[in-house]
Amino acid sequence: MLLRLIAASLLFAGIFSPPALAMDSKEIYQLNEKRVFQVRVLNRETGKKSSIGSGFIVGDGSQVATNYHVISQVVTEPELFYISFTSKDGQEGELKLLGLDVAHDLALLGADEPIGEAITMSPLPPRGAPIFAMGNPLDLGLTIAVGTNGGILNQTDDSRILFSGNLNPGMSGGPTFNDKGKAIGINVATARNAISFIVPSRFLNDLIEQSNAAPINDETDLKIEVARQVLAYESSYIEQLLAADWPSLDLRQVKLPGIISPTVRCWDNSAKLSAIARYKRYQIRCANKNHVYLDGDNKFVGNLVYEYFWLESEDLNALQFYNLYENLNKDQIESKLDRDVVSNFNCRTWFIEVSSQELKSNLCRREYVEYEGMSDVLFTAALTGHSNQGFFITLIMTGVDYESTLPLIQRFLEQIEWKP
Amino acid sequence: MEALILEISTRGLHRYQQIDGEVTTIGRALDNDIILSDPTVAPHHLKIIRHGDSSIELVNLTEINPTRVNNQRLQSMVAERLPLKLEMGRVQAQLIPRDYAVANTRPLAGNSHGKNLFGHAYWTALLVLACLFVGGTEFFLNSYNTVKWSDLFKYVLRETVLTIGVFVLALSVLERLLVNRWEIRQLITTVCLVYLLFNFVSMSGHGLNYLFSASWPTTWLHFGWYLTFIPCAIALYLIHISHLKQNRAILLAILIASPIAVPSILQSQHLRTLLDDFSPAAKYQNSLSAFNWHLKDSVSIESFVEQAQELTPGEFAD
Numbered sequence: 001m002l003l004r005l006i007a008a009s010l011l012f013a014g015i016f017s018p019p020a021l022a023m024d025s026k027e028i029y030q031l032n033e034k035r036v037f038q039v040r041v042l043n044r045e046t047g048k049k050s051s052i053g054s055g056f057i058v059g060d061g062s063q064v065a066t067n068y069h070v071i072s073q074v075v076t077e078p079e080l081f082y083i084s085f086t087s088k089d090g091q092e093g094e095l096k097l098l099g100l101d102v103a104h105d106l107a108l109l110g111a112d113e114p115i116g117e118a119i120t121m122s123p124l125p126p127r128g129a130p131i132f133a134m135g136n137p138l139d140l141g142l143t144i145a146v147g148t149n150g151g152i153l154n155q156t157d158d159s160r161i162l163f164s165g166n167l168n169p170g171m172s173g174g175p176t177f178n179d180k181g182k183a184i185g186i187n188v189a190t191a192r193n194a195i196s197f198i199v200p201s202r203f204l205n206d207l208i209e210q211s212n213a214a215p216i217n218d219e220t221d222l223k224i225e226v227a228r229q230v231l232a233y234e235s236s237y238i239e240q241l242l243a244a245d246w247p248s249l250d251l252r253q254v255k256l257p258g259i260i261s262p263t264v265r266c267w268d269n270s271a272k273l274s275a276i277a278r279y280k281r282y283q284i285r286c287a288n289k290n291h292v293y294l295d296g297d298n299k300f301v302g303n304l305v306y307e308y309f310w311l312e313s314e315d316l317n318a319l320q321f322y323n324l325y326e327n328l329n330k331d332q333i334e335s336k337l338d339r340d341v342v343s344n345f346n347c348r349t350w351f352i353e354v355s356s357q358e359l360k361s362n363l364c365r366r367e368y369v370e371y372e373g374m375s376d377v378l379f380t381a382a383l384t385g386h387s388n389q390g391f392f393i394t395l396i397m398t399g400v401d402y403e404s405t406l407p408l409i410q411r412f413l414e415q416i417e418w419k420p
Numbered sequence: 421m422e423a424l425i426l427e428i429s430t431r432g433l434h435r436y437q438q439i440d441g442e443v444t445t446i447g448r449a450l451d452n453d454i455i456l457s458d459p460t461v462a463p464h465h466l467k468i469i470r471h472g473d474s475s476i477e478l479v480n481l482t483e484i485n486p487t488r489v490n491n492q493r494l495q496s497m498v499a500e501r502l503p504l505k506l507e508m509g510r511v512q513a514q515l516i517p518r519d520y521a522v523a524n525t526r527p528l529a530g531n532s533h534g535k536n537l538f539g540h541a542y543w544t545a546l547l548v549l550a551c552l553f554v555g556g557t558e559f560f561l562n563s564y565n566t567v568k569w570s571d572l573f574k575y576v577l578r579e580t581v582l583t584i585g586v587f588v589l590a591l592s593v594l595e596r597l598l599v600n601r602w603e604i605r606q607l608i609t610t611v612c613l614v615y616l617l618f619n620f621v622s623m624s625g626h627g628l629n630y631l632f633s634a635s636w637p638t639t640w641l642h643f644g645w646y647l648t649f650i651p652c653a654i655a656l657y658l659i660h661i662s663h664l665k666q667n668r669a670i671l672l673a674i675l676i677a678s679p680i681a682v683p684s685i686l687q688s689q690h691l692r693t694l695l696d697d698f699s700p701a702a703k704y705q706n707s708l709s710a711f712n713w714h715l716k717d718s719v720s721i722e723s724f725v726e727q728a729q730e731l732t733p734g735e736f737a738d
Contacts, residue, residue, distance in 0.1 A: 278565060322710040332701050338700065339738075343733050345702035347704040348731055350728075351717070351718040352719055352721060364702035366734050367733035378702045380704065402733070413724075
C-alpha cells in the first residue's frame with residue numbers, strides 16, 4: 001500500500017510539476033535585464049527625450065530591435081531627432097536605423113560596436129502557455145509583465161499575438177519571452193486591461209535577414225521607403241482579397257459580398273429606431289483590424305471598411321422617403337487629417353448599371369503629401385429609381401495604391417445581386 | 421413778370437419758395453427773403469434779380485462756399501432759360517418756372533384693387549395661407565415618424581410664422597425710419613412672396629444638383645439669392661410701393677439687404693468651399709431624387725472602372 005502511495009505521488013508530481021527547464025519571471029528578468037534597453041528618441045537641439053520605448057539586443061550583438069512607432073520621428077524629421085539607448089545599469093549610446101518593417105511595426109537599430117549578448121528567438125509556445133513581456137513602462141524602470149499566449153490573431157493578418165498580460169506605454173519594442181527565456185515576439189500595443197498584442201518573432205527574423213543584406217543608409221529616403229513598404233503590403237493584401245472566394249450575405253433584397261477575408265469582422269450597425277418611425281433601416285459594417293502605424297499623432301493606414309445600408313418604408317411617400325434617404329447617404333472617412341498630411345479629395349460621379357439596377361456612385365481619392373503614391377479611397381453607390389426602397393454601399397480604403405483598389409471595387413459591384 | 425419757384429432739397433426732402441419780387445436775397449441771415457439755416461450757407465449768399473425782359477440775373481454774395489450754377493462757379497450771370505441748378509454750400513436747389521412739368525402721379529398700390537398682388541388684402545391673406553401651407557408641407561416632407569399635429573403646429577409657428585413675422589417687423593421699422601412710410605400689408609405680401617420663392621429656389625437647386633450631378637446649382641443659387649435677388653426685391657419694393665427714386669431705392673436696398681445677405685453668405689458652407697482650399701471631408705455628390713432625372717448616362721461596371729482610372733487625386737492645399 002505504501003509503495004502504491006509513493007508510486008502514485010511520484011506519478012502525480014511527474015504530471016503536474018513544471019518541466020525541469022521552465023523559468024519563472026524572476027529568472028527571466030535576471031537573465032535579460034542587461035539585454036533589454038530603454039530606446040529613446042532625442043531632440044538634437046534640446047537633448048531631451050521626445051519619445052521612449054523599449055528594445056533588445058538581437059543578431060550580432062550590435063543590433064537592437066524595437067517598434068517602428070517608437071522611432072518614427074526619426075523617419076519623419078531625421079534632421080531634428082536621433083535615437084539612443086540606455087540600459088538598467090547606465091550604459092548609453094547612439095543607435096542608427098538599419099531596417100524597417102512598417103507593416104508589422106518593427107525597426108532594427110544598430111550600435112557602432114556590440115553592446116551585449118543577443119537574445120535568441122523562439123517560435124510561439126502553445127496557446128495558454130505563460131509568456132513574459134519586458135520593457136520600461138512610463139519611464140519608471142525595467143519591469144516584467146506576466147501573462148499567457150492567446151494565440152495568433154487571424155483578424156490582424158496573422159501579424160499579432162494576443163497576450164493576456166498588461167503592456168503599458170514605454171514597453172513597446174521590448175521582448176516577450178517564453179518560459180525558456182527566449183524571445184517569441186515584440187511588445188507592440190494594448191487595447192485595454194490585460195488585452196495586449198505581440199508581434200511574432202518570425203517577422204523580426206525576416207527584418208534582420210533583410211537588413212543584413214541591404215541595410216538602410218544615409219542615402220535612403222526614409223519616407224519613400226515607408227511608402228514603398230506600406231503600398232507593397234496593402235497591394236499584397238488586396239491581391240489576397242481578390243484571390244479568395246467571397247461568401248455572400250443577404251440584406252433584404254440584395255445579395256452582397258460578406259466576410260471577404262479572415263481579417264474582416266462584420267457587425268450589425270442598425271440604429272435603434274423610434275417606436276413611431278415610419279421606415280425601417282438596416283446597416284451592416286465590416287472592417288479589418290490590421291491597421292498600419294504610419295507616423296505621429298496616431299496616424300494609421302490600412303483600413304478596409306465596407307458598409308451596407310438598407311432603407312425601406314411603406315408609409316412614407318416618395319418625396320419624404322428620398323429626403324430621408326439622402327440625409328443618410330453621407331459617409332466619410334473617419335480619420336480627419338489636415339492639409340499638411342493629405343491633399344483634398346477629388347470626387348467624380350457615375351450612374352452604374354449593377355444587376356439590372358442603377359446605382360448613383362461616387363469615387364473620391366486623396367493622396368498623402370509626404371508618402372508618394374499613397375492614397376485614401378472612398379467609394380459610395382446608392383440605389384436609384386425605387387420610390388420606397390433605398391440601398392447604399394460605402395467602401396473605404398486608406399494608405400493604398402489607388403489603381404490597386406479598382407479591381408476590388410469592380411469585384412464588389414459585380415457581386416451585388418438584386419433579388420426581385 | 422411771372423413768378424419763379426425755388427425748389428430747395430434738403431436730405432431728400434423738397435420745399436418750394438415762390439419768388440415774385442424784383443430782387444430776392446438768399447442766405448442764412450434773418451434779413452434775407454429766403455432763409456437757409458444750413459451752416460455752410462453764408463449769411464448773404466445769393467441775390468436773384470428779375471428783369472423786365474424775363475431774364476434773370478444771379479449775383480454771388482459770398483467768397484466762402486460761393487454759389488455754383490449748373491455745376492459752374494458763379495460770380496454774376498444773366499440767365500435766359502430755366503431751370504437752373506444751384507448749389508449754395510451743401511444746399512442744393514433748383515430755379516424753375518411756375519409751369520414746370522411735374523412727374524406723373526403714381527397710383528397707390530391699394531388703388532388698383534384686385535389687379536395686382538399688392539392691390540387688395542385678400543391677396544395678402546392668400547399668400548399668408550400659401551406660406552403656412554408651404555411650411556406645413558416642408559414639415560411633412562421631413563417627418564419620418566408618425567406626424568403629431570402639435571409638432572406640425574410648432575414647426576409652422578417657428579419656421580414660417582416667426583420667420584415672416586420677424587422680417588415684416590424689421591422691414592416695417594426700417595421703412596418707417598428710412599422713407600417715413602408704414603405699409604404693413606404690402607410688406608407682408610412682399611415677405612410672403614419672397615418666402616415662397618425661397619422655398620421654390622431651394623427645392624429647384626436640389627433637383628438641379630441631381631440633374632447635373634454637381635453641386636454648382638445650389639452654390640450659385642445661394643449666392644444669386646442673397647447677392648442679387650434680395651437687393652433687387654427690396655429695390656423694386658421701394659420703387660413701386662414706397663415710390664422712391666431709383667438711385668435712392670437701390671442704395672437703400674443694398675443697405676437693408678446687407679444685414680441679411682452678409683451673415684448668410686459668411687456662414688454658408690458654399691463660401692467656405694470657395695475660400696478654403698482644403699477640406700478633410702470628401703465632397704461628393706450625395707443628392708438623391710425621387711424623380712431620378714439626371715443628364716449623365718448610366719455606364720457598365722467595366723466602363724466605370726475604365727473611366728475611374730483617370731481620376732486624379734485632389735489638389736494639395738497651400
